Amino acid sequence: MSENFRSIETKFLDKTNRISFKYNGKKYYGYKGDTLASALLSNGVHLIGRSFKYHRPRGIMTCGSEEPNAIVQIGGNGSFTEPNVRATEQEIYEGLEASSQNCWPSVEFDIGGINNFISPVIPSGFYYKTFMWPKKFWYSLYEPAIRMSAGLGKSPTQPDPELYDHNHLHCDVLVVGGGISGIIAASISADNGNNTVLIDDKNSLGGSSIYQNNENFKIDDEISSIWLDKKIKELKNKKNLTIKRRTSLAAFHSYNYLLARENLADHKSLDKRLNKLRQRLWKIRAKKVILATGAIERPLIFNNNDRPGVMLANSVKKYIDYYGVRCGDKNIIFTNNDSAYETAISLNKKGINVSIVDIRNNSSSILVKNAKDAGIKIYWNNTVVNTKGYRKIKSIQIMEMSKDGTNVVGKKTNLPCDNLSISGGWTPMVHLFTQSGGKLKFRDSDQIFLPNTEMSDQISVGSCNGDFELDDVIKNTVSECKNFISTSVTDYDSLKVSCPKQKENKNIWLLPNDKPLGKTKPFLDFQNDSTAKDIKLAMREGFKSIEHVKRYTTTGMGTDQGKLANMHALGIISETAGVKMGSLGTTTFRPPYTPLTFGTIVGRNVGTFFDITRKTPIHEWHKNHKAEFENVGQWKRAWYYPKDGESMHQAVQRESKAARESAGILDASTLGKIDIKGTDASEFLNRVYTNAWSKLGIGKCRYGLMLNEDGMVYDDGVTTRLDENHYVMTTTTGGAANVLSKLEDYLQTEWPELDVWLTSVTDHYATASVCGPNSKNILKKLFPILEFNDGNFPHMSFKNTELDGINCRIMRISFTGEHSYEINIESKYGKSLWEKCMDAGKEFNITPYGTETMHLLRAEKGFIIVGQDTDGTMTPIDLQMDWIVSKKKYDFIGKRSLYRSDTMREDRKQLVGLLTDNPNEILEEGAQIVQDEKKQPIEMLGHVTSSYFSPNLNRSIALAVVKNGKNLKGQKLLVPMKDKTINVTVSDFIFFDSKNERLNA
Amino acid sequence: MFIITCPFCGERDQSEFSAGGEAHIIRPKQPTELSDDEWADFLFMRKNIKGVQFERWNHAHGCRKWFNVIRDTSNDKIHAVYKMGEKPPSD
């Protein structure tokens, strides 16, 4: 049984609700309301982990989100495990399991601790300097070694089983922070009829004022915490006010758009979390924002200031006054200001041994007088020069400071202790303010950055705005809020506030020592193990910008984002460089303020909800007939239909043969379809396609190629003239949405004079494409009233008709080179149409084929697929499609670019066919093509864009883009692969039926 | 994440819109009469101002209309929104 450090009764914990939890496998007890940190401290556990670089023992230092050391793994090895959780924020629950991170084999005995003794050879920039060379050592030696020793927690190896949600919130006023100024602000705002939301990251409101029991702090003649408690109770019944606890603001973007994470379950035991929401991400749009984010205490920077038991003074006060936990039995406060005396007085009142080391000469504060009156020993004008104790602090050594504060004089005094509470003053939390684009100013008197000019409708109140005295906080919060929400009267106008005033303040960023800097370890960034020495070394090596020094030394780059370290780093840089602190700027504060788990960021958009899945109306049929599917954009398209254990290759060979020998059927519903109407529709098509459209007869179809203004092929497809002023355009499956928005862009911005109306009808129609020598016979059976002879229904024409009373559009067009028909019908009849085609085609062995066969068949014919054979750098001329580019038209999109010197170069990459010397060898798509393997560097001539084994030609075929390809027909080229080089010959790219005889077969 | 006032729909979240680059670049009426340099100037050259910039925006997940926005790129402040074909407000 561990020692009990819970000495004081406290109203903030539920003493009737005792909770057991495990830390590093050992069972401990705490109470409901405890954080993991307060519960561990109550059991006398200080040592939590090992530091990142030197593996020095580290303990709990703070009581909030700024905690750099007490970072733990929650949960065991299961899917609920989470790394990098701050013990100071994690509330305990029955059955909680937590363990130390970054220590191996255990926190008590850590092998990496050897780094501590070799630390003189780990200077700043060590990783950059050491591991650069030789390069081959990186993979075999350096990286595995660094990974072993630098592990900051374990990622879960199983999917996250918990639920997360996203929600929008709109309000008049958002108040961030539930301390005394936030509570006053929220109350004023709500009283004035504003729809107000107050968020706070803790489980209870009140901030640090709620446990302020010092009699010097009074509001309306009551101790400030008692007054505040009443106000909080009043808030709960206020109209217009929503309070969200356990909700931390992650990001503050421009236009008052904010993201907040509400924690709904992390404080509950696992059995109560099943199938419940864990966290909710609030997307907040607030008309006005009031930031009351408070301030965090600064550490002091001196030799060995990182031992377990060295804590921030105000945190020690919270542990005793809020959680009833004493952090030590022999406490020393080390301070440069008056506020730490509150901690000393609190401890003293509870009968706990405490003394004070103060770098100042004296102070006239009432707090100091109280401390003196209570008989607390104060060592004025002294600084700590060393600390001792490995797993926990055992003693400190202090020395008197020289008059100017730059040195120490006299003899060392040894003071035994088991806790050292340090306070270097206060830093306003301006992170969120600067995230929103706000600019800071520097206040010399207490060396702090403050909000200066803001970009959106917002104010900062309380200590985040530089008010640290209770009377100033209340007076200024009230007056700022009145101004901000335009009201003249509030409940807080005549409050009587009394409090001790901060008197002398002495700021020294790096405290003096009797030893040279090289022999000491004054830590700045506890999480990343960077010291004042590292900063100075970086500056000696020429780094000047704060952003560069930060990255070189990794100061402020831990999961705490340097909440404690950044100000001291800036201070030491400015002192060393001899420039004013205010002129140095700060590092950028980036969202999130505290880390967010991935689950919260993605919310419900996981698994099948990650993206939209589009299915054609015939999808179920494909599924029932064992189709394999491929993703094309968001569409699921039938890829091939394996029969009786066929491989993909076997299925595709069978489908391809059937389509050419008798009949095949393809689901072409995914092709983009745009309905075009208006008196200028023909003129519009003239401008967007490379070929001419005015003379296309009604009922006729035409293939069109669309370019970008830079002359490169953008999309293609067949467009049909349904009527005088009515066309339907088809686009590629993947390009449909982009083509529509491109056409809309031109219509609205360049050619507003055109009377043209575009409507996407992709989803309105289902399309079955029937091809092959027997396609005509199948269509005849389906549509007995239609004439199918070439005179009546020729290739590239269209008929409006009916199938069992349902309207159909039939286009006789072909992407396979076969005689073929595309039947379009209203979507809901798509599956029925397909089934009727299958029935009618049964006697002709109609064979459904997928996208792979479609690609193969069109490759045999040398038809391009935009996006596969083109990549945004191919002109129609490069594709040897000069025939489709009108010379007569004055202009079309991209025309002028075809005459630029670059697009007219003869040696551009051009589309060609490739035949392997060995007809059974199939090239890999993407394979590089060269002429000479010996001459280094090898010149890359191009690459294979499409490659198949053609069952109809009984050999492999490929399309490729090759430099100067047009002039290379018949030439031998090489395709070097990993294990061999393949010999190929450049050929024509139409491999099959080059006279198009089958179209009319 | 700023808010844009679509001239047709009103105030909407930025996520409903897509940006379309610099505004008031008019497609030449007689491209064939331009030199390579002049055409390249139209085709490729765009300003990238830190400060007040004239931009095209499309209410892609709304009315699908294109319009012009005057935006300060340094702080995302929108000074004016006006329809295609309209002149920018003078002040």
Ligand SMILES: [Zn+2]
């Ligand atoms: Zn709109």
